[in-house]
Amino acid sequence: MTLSINPFIAAIPTNPLRALFPYGARPGMLNLASGHPSKDAYDLDGLAEAASRASRDFSAWTYGPSAGDPALITALTEAVAMVPPGKRLLVTSGAQQGIDLATRTFAPPGANVLVPEPVYPAVLSTCAAIGVTPVGYQIAPGDDDLADFAAKLKTAGDVRAIYALPTFGNPTGETLTRAQRLRLLALCAEHDVPVIEDAPYSDLWFRAPPPPSLLDLASQVDGATVIYLGSLSKIMSPGLRIGWLIAPESVAAAMQEARQASDLQPNALAQRVAWHYLQSGRLDGHIARVRSLYAERHDALVAVLTKAGFTVPAVEGGMFIFPFLPKDKGNSDLFDRAVAQNVLFAPGPAFRAVAESGLFADRMRLCFAGLGKADIVVAAERLVAAVHA
Amino acid sequence: MTLSINPFIAAIPTNPLRALFPYGARPGMLNLASGHPSKDAYDLDGLAEAASRASRDFSAWTYGPSAGDPALITALTEAVAMVPPGKRLLVTSGAQQGIDLATRTFAPPGANVLVPEPVYPAVLSTCAAIGVTPVGYQIAPGDDDLADFAAKLKTAGDVRAIYALPTFGNPTGETLTRAQRLRLLALCAEHDVPVIEDAPYSDLWFRAPPPPSLLDLASQVDGATVIYLGSLSKIMSPGLRIGWLIAPESVAAAMQEARQASDLQPNALAQRVAWHYLQSGRLDGHIARVRSLYAERHDALVAVLTKAGFTVPAVEGGMFIFPFLPKDKGNSDLFDRAVAQNVLFAPGPAFRAVAESGLFADRMRLCFAGLGKADIVVAAERLVAAVHA
Numbered sequence: 135m136t137l138s139i140n141p142f143i144a145a146i147p148t149n150p151l152r153a154l155f156p157y158g159a160r161p162g163m164l165n166l167a168s169g170h171p172s173k174d175a176y177d178l179d180g181l182a183e184a185a186s187r188a189s190r191d192f193s194a195w196t197y198g199p200s201a202g203d204p205a206l207i208t209a210l211t212e213a214v215a216m217v218p219p220g221k222r223l224l225v226t227s228g229a230q231q232g233i234d235l236a237t238r239t240f241a242p243p244g245a246n247v248l249v250p251e252p253v254y255p256a257v258l259s260t261c262a263a264i265g266v267t268p269v270g271y272q273i274a275p276g277d278d279d280l281a282d283f284a285a286k287l288k289t290a291g292d293v294r295a296i297y298a299l300p301t302f303g304n305p306t307g308e309t310l311t312r313a314q315r316l317r318l319l320a321l322c323a324e325h326d327v328p329v330i331e332d333a334p335y336s337d338l339w340f341r342a343p344p345p346p347s348l349l350d351l352a353s354q355v356d357g358a359t360v361i362y363l364g365s366l367s368k369i370m371s372p373g374l375r376i377g378w379l380i381a382p383e384s385v386a387a388a389m390q391e392a393r394q395a396s397d398l399q400p401n402a403l404a405q406r407v408a409w410h411y412l413q414s415g416r417l418d419g420h421i422a423r424v425r426s427l428y429a430e431r432h433d434a435l436v437a438v439l440t441k442a443g444f445t446v447p448a449v450e451g452g453m454f455i456f457p458f459l460p461k462d463k464g465n466s467d468l469f470d471r472a473v474a475q476n477v478l479f480a481p482g483p484a485f486r487a488v489a490e491s492g493l494f495a496d497r498m499r500l501c502f503a504g505l506g507k508a509d510i511v512v513a514a515e516r517l518v519a520a521v522h523a
Numbered sequence: 524m525t526l527s528i529n530p531f532i533a534a535i536p537t538n539p540l541r542a543l544f545p546y547g548a549r550p551g552m553l554n555l556a557s558g559h560p561s562k563d564a565y566d567l568d569g570l571a572e573a574a575s576r577a578s579r580d581f582s583a584w585t586y587g588p589s590a591g592d593p594a595l596i597t598a599l600t601e602a603v604a605m606v607p608p609g610k611r612l613l614v615t616s617g618a619q620q621g622i623d624l625a626t627r628t629f630a631p632p633g634a635n636v637l638v639p640e641p642v643y644p645a646v647l648s649t650c651a652a653i654g655v656t657p658v659g660y661q662i663a664p665g666d667d668d669l670a671d672f673a674a675k676l677k678t679a680g681d682v683r684a685i686y687a688l689p690t691f692g693n694p695t696g697e698t699l700t701r702a703q704r705l706r707l708l709a710l711c712a713e714h715d716v717p718v719i720e721d722a723p724y725s726d727l728w729f730r731a732p733p734p735p736s737l738l739d740l741a742s743q744v745d746g747a748t749v750i751y752l753g754s755l756s757k758i759m760s761p762g763l764r765i766g767w768l769i770a771p772e773s774v775a776a777a778m779q780e781a782r783q784a785s786d787l788q789p790n791a792l793a794q795r796v797a798w799h800y801l802q803s804g805r806l807d808g809h810i811a812r813v814r815s816l817y818a819e820r821h822d823a824l825v826a827v828l829t830k831a832g833f834t835v836p837a838v839e840g841g842m843f844i845f846p847f848l849p850k851d852k853g854n855s856d857l858f859d860r861a862v863a864q865n866v867l868f869a870p871g872p873a874f875r876a877v878a879e880s881g882l883f884a885d886r887m888r889l890c891f892a893g894l895g896k897a898d899i900v901v902a903a904e905r906l907v908a909a910v911h912a
Contacts, residue, residue: 137717137748138683139777140631146780152589170586178584185578185792189571195762197559200541227616231786242529243632243654259784265632294527328526359526373584373791388528391535395648397620401790402762403574 142243142265149255150484157478164513166435166500167480169304169453171368175424175503180416181371181407188406196402200394201225202378203405209412214337215364215378218353222386223378224393225400229334232363232379233297234260234396235389236330241266241294248286249297252456252485252494254304254332257297269293270487273314280317287325295328301344302335302452305485305499309450312345316355319348323357334365334377337421339451340429349380361385366408368453369421374404428453431502431510438514439500442521453503456482459496463521471523477516531632531654538644539873546867553902555824555889556869558693558842560757564813564892569805570760570796577795585791589783590614591767592794598801603726604753604767607742611775612767613782614789618723621752621768622686623649623785624778625719630655630683637675638686641845641874641883643693643721646686658682659876662703669706676714684717690733691724691841694874694888698839701734705744708737712746723754723766726810728840729818738769750774755797757842758810763793817842820891820899827903828889831910842892845871848885852910860912866905 151168158165188194193203201207202225210223217223226232233256241247243265249257251270261268269290271283287293298318300310310318322329331348349362365377381389393399411417428451436446436455443460459465469481480501482494505513540557547554577583582592590596591614599612606612615621622645630636632654638646640659650657658679660672676682687707689699699707711718720737738751754766770778782788800806817840825835825844832849848854858870869890871883894902 136715137771137774138629138715139774140628140683142631143628143777143781146777146784148780149783152783155588168586173581176581176584178581181584182578185583186575189574192562192565192567193762194574195565195567195570195760197557197761199544227786227790234785238652239529239532240527242531256784256787259780263627263781263784294529326525326527371584371792372586373582375786375788375790382526385526385528388532388535391537391648392532392652394538394541395535395645395652396623396785397616397764398645399764401616401764401793403760403793403796404790407792 142263146259146262149259151255151480154478154480157473162476163478164476164509164516165478165504166513166517167478168504169501171503172505174506175427176371177416177420180411180414180420184407184410184414187410188403191406194403194406198399198402200399201390202400203402203409206405206409209409210378213412213417214369215380216350217380218349220383221380222383223380224386224390225405226377226379226393227397227400228367228375229332229363229365229377230256231393232377233257233330233332235392236361236363236379237261237266237295237297238264238392239385239389240328245292245294246290247295247297248290248293249487250299250303251487251491252305252482253487254299255484258487268487270491273310279314280321283318284321287321287327293325293327295330296322297330297332298348299332300348301333302338302449304335305454305480306447306456307449307452307454308447309344315345315348315351319352319355319358323355328359328361330361330363332363334368335452337369338425338428338453340425340432341450344451369424370408370411370417374408375401376404376408428503431505431507434507435500435502435510435514438511438518442518453501455500455502456497457500459498459521465495468520472517472520475516475520477513477520479517531652535648535651538648540644540869543867543869546862551865552867553865553898553905554867554893555902555906556867557893558890560892561894563895564816565760566805566809569800569803569809573796573799573803576799577792580795583792583795587788587791589788590779591789592791592798595794595798598798599767602801602806603758604769605739606769607738609772610769611772612769613775613779614794615766615768615782616786616789617756617764618721618752618754618766619645620782621766622646622719622721624781625750625752625768626650626655626684626686627653627781628774628778629717634681634683635679636684636686637679637682638876639688639692640876640880641694641871642876643688644873647876657876659880662699668703669710672707673710676710676716682714682716684719685711686719686721687737688721689737690722691727691838693724694843694869695836695845696838696841696843697836698733704734704737704740708741708744708747712744717748717750719750719752721752723757724841726758727814727817727842729814729821730839733840758813759797759800759806763797764790765793765797817892820894820896823896824889824891824899824903827900827907831907842890844889844891845886846889848887848910854884857909861906861909864905864909866902866909868906
């Protein structure tokens with residue numbers, strides 16, 4: 135039989151980050167590529183205790199509501215998710231399911247969605263799978279910072295949604311200022327386009343909290359609509375696959391139907407574990423510990439790189455930096471040379487919104503969450519050696 | 524802001540079964556409507572033990588492969604999933620995600636998919652969400668049993684996939700014979716259309732195993748392609764949301780990318796729990812216990828209904844019967860009268876593939892898995908009283 139595959143599905147680009155998994159598994163490899171927290175950045179005792187409690191709840195093992203366990207929804211709202219009046223929270227299988235649901239809800243096949251350039255590549259997979267075209271926008275520092283965004287919004291045609299990761303972005307680690315946020319919301323409101331705010335890293339600030347979320351600020355901008363995506367992946371456990379979306383009531387109902395049509399409901403056991411962990415009162419202390427862990431690792435990594443001639447745009451939280459290579463150093467074969475030195479990075483071009491753009495050949499994404507302070511210095515030194523080889 | 528919603532998403536029909544949830548929660552209600560096993564049909568001790576072991580595995584809490592935990596894939600293959608040569612198994616979030624992935628992989632927006640009439644309604648939601656039109660086929664007993672199926676395959680136009688639930692169907696509980704299976708596969712091969720075989724109930728036989736799966740039989744039919752969907756929901760726990768799909772290598776890669784684009788990967792904790800439960804060696808004994816539990820409940824339910832004039836097509840496993848009301852009894856307001864008697868059933872029309880067909884007004888789906896033997900007799904008697912009221 136000649137199997138005819140839906141051209142949208144056939145066109146999904148391979149996620150270049152997931153393609154790095156096998157390298158990361160090599161013995162002795164120090165992995166700066168993957169956004170995977172190190173084992174000591176988990177509260178494993180607290181999670182095991184929550185799992186043990188959850189396993190004695192019958193509701194952990196049976197069917198439940200498609201919108202999520204009501205007790206978990208309440209607990210999320212009290213602990214980590216600010217739900218403005220007139221909005222609803224739905225539990226999702228990680229923020230990735232939120233990206234998929236929100237994008238599909240607004241963008242039919244053939245439409246365009248604006249995405250940051252550089253972008254988290256799974257967003258491109260989501261767009262491809264549903265026949266939607268991602269159009270890249272760049273936000274630059276300076277007075278005209280949103281000029282390209284405004285231009286794309288005007289010229290791209292049939293733009294149905296904006297994807298944004300304004301706080302400790304992936305891959306850049308950068309954060310939009312309050313003024314940029316307000317300007318972005320005003321432009322979207324003017325063009326009647328909703329914003330999908332992906333916010334998995336917002337709690338991971340080093341020294342001071344970031345500006346208010348787009349969701350928070352939307353109440354100050356007439357006509358602005360924000361779909362907010364949160365996640366427990368970076369503050370509790372990515373294996374739980376518990377995220378949430380916050381959407382206006384009118385859209386949340388449609389998203390809930392779409393969610394039900396794709397996988398019926400959230401994982402019942404994982405929801406109970408998350409609930410028990412939130413009840414345990416350990417989350418705040420755990421997040422505080424992770425913040426100082428990541429700040430320390432970030433500082434150690436940046437110190438080695440800066441000294442070796444890398445240019446590292448400043449970040450104030452999250453898990454990533456997106457430095458420029460030293461100016462006089464070529465990058466051809468750099469990935470192979472780094473692998474030979476037993477260090478892994480995510481090449482800049484992996485984050486292109488538009489494959490043909492030629493952008494980011496002189497940059498790399500480095501994650502400072504996955505290695506302890508001593509290892510991260512060794513990894514940085516190996517990377518420097520690979521660059522200078 | 525006027526939010527413009529993707530017309531596919533806006534058109535998802537409300538799942539009529541999930542709409543019954545609030546009735547099921549009323550105190551004193553005996554629920555024959557929902558396909559939810561009773562608490563004593565779970566191995567809660569075994570599950571709690573597996574959860575406790577899983578919680579001590581670091582891999583339960585972190586990221587893992589999109590295709591699923593390799594150890595779980597091996598264990599599923601050894602215990603419950605027969606993977607023919609040249610095929611691959613992917614772990615899914617329940618069989619519902621398998622339905623979504625398989626349908627989307629073959630059917631682009633605007634295409635048709637053949638579905639049984641009556642049908643499990645979540646299949647219709649999946650089709651609507653991706654802009655695909657479900658076309659109903661009926662398989663009748665007798666010599667011409669696949670005549671309607673063959674006719675629809677020929678006349679529907681642009682049919683990209685067949686959805687089938689051939690073993691202990693939902694809602695009918697009925698099972699295709701070996702001859703019907705071979706004929707169905709031959710017709711699909713002739714028309715170059717793949718079959719999506721949804722098989723969550725196959726292990727729940729009462730007295731003898733069902734005929735071989737379509738996946739098994741496909742090796743005997745030149746050019747037949749089957750995507751098989753299995754699930755631990757009916758034999759271990761629906762709250763775990765662990766299912767799997769088995770697809771030809773060539774298609775499995777595309778499905779894995781599609782899965783990654785929708786929610787990245789399967790739940791890591793739930794996969795570890797399923798793995799530990801499979802390692803515990805308790806599954807076979809548990810399934811044997813569930814089989815006899817359900818057989819006993821089925822017999823008790825059917826005895827009361829038959830005596831009261833219902834016509835109950837024979838079933839030999841699964842969780843459902845789809846009886847006809849006594850001939851002289853009207854069904855208007857029957858749902859309300861039953862609710863007044865504190866018994867809940869799923870009305871036949873909820874299972875129409877085509878809303879306007881007018882079919883199944885004289886039938887109802889009853890689940891015999893959710894109530895113990897004593898309760899099920901009381902529920903059946905209440906139902907009889909409602910019918911005769």
